[in-house]
Amino acid sequence: MKIPHEVLKIIEDIRTMRVRGAGKIARTAAKALIIASEEYRGTSLKEYLTYMELIAERLKNARPTAVSLPNAVNYVLSRLKKASMEPSSTLNKAKFIVRESANDFIKRSFEAIKKIGEIGSKRISDGEVILTHCNSTAALSVIITAHHQGKHIEVFATETRPKFQGHITAKILAKEGIPITLIPDSAVRYFMKDIDKVIVGADTVTANGAVVNKVGTSLIALAAHEARVRVFVAAETYKFSPATVLGELVMIEERDPTEVVPPEYLYENSEVIVRNPAFDVTPPEYIDAIITEKGIIPPQAAILILEEEYGWVLKDYFIKELNFAEES
């Protein structure tokens, strides 16, 4: 079965980071499922389901760390599978379910970001200086909402090597009229004395409340902890990872070394190993609160969000594990 060109392009855009940021990756994957579904030209529901599962797998493997990606894909696929098990199911109905649930995911995602802005901005006081890392739509929603409420805030943004997503953040905030200072990542501890709060986004939140976000986040949290500066994470509930409830680890993406040094450097210094992890893990002890669209929670309460949002998925996991244990 052929994967449509447009869907292959989306997978490539996610892999090469033309589409980036956990939320946008998730929404784009949902959109790709709609395109794939509409492009299916066959007449067999069974074949269509196999085709959609193949596309879902390819999308999920485009980048490994942000759980928002498999969560978005599973949101659509689980609804598709459930509907297609009904005796009255048809290919047209199945296509309708994909379109409806993918659009529903995208709509909920935007609503969550807005709500996070409303909830999180209440934690920002007039006159505060905020530090942010990388480029997170959820974290920016908090900052920009506080600014729109008339609070006079100032922001420090890290450059975020090696891909410089901090430059995007600085540009967005400057356009909003928020005083913004761009600093090298390595200057975070130097400036921490001037910071009132750290606000970052998340790619994945684990069951024990650890936050996986752009590499460097854990160092910032460490410096903030030392200076008694509070650390807030803005994360929609689809960034919580159900698999981690069973102890599954989050895979940290390592990208090409040529994002860190030019190819000539690698060629001329073949004995030098250059590594480029894209994310790191901040333990819950270094996080004061996670701002979700459902409210603000201490990181240790991540499991409650997982139970509420993914209880049914977890039940499936547990049944599979139980069957496996009985069989072996």
Ligand code: RUB
């Ligand atoms: C982006 C990054 C962001 C989170 C949250 O990494 O780490 O902080 O994805 O972003 P990359 P958002 O640039 O490698 O994708 O709040 O926009 O979902």
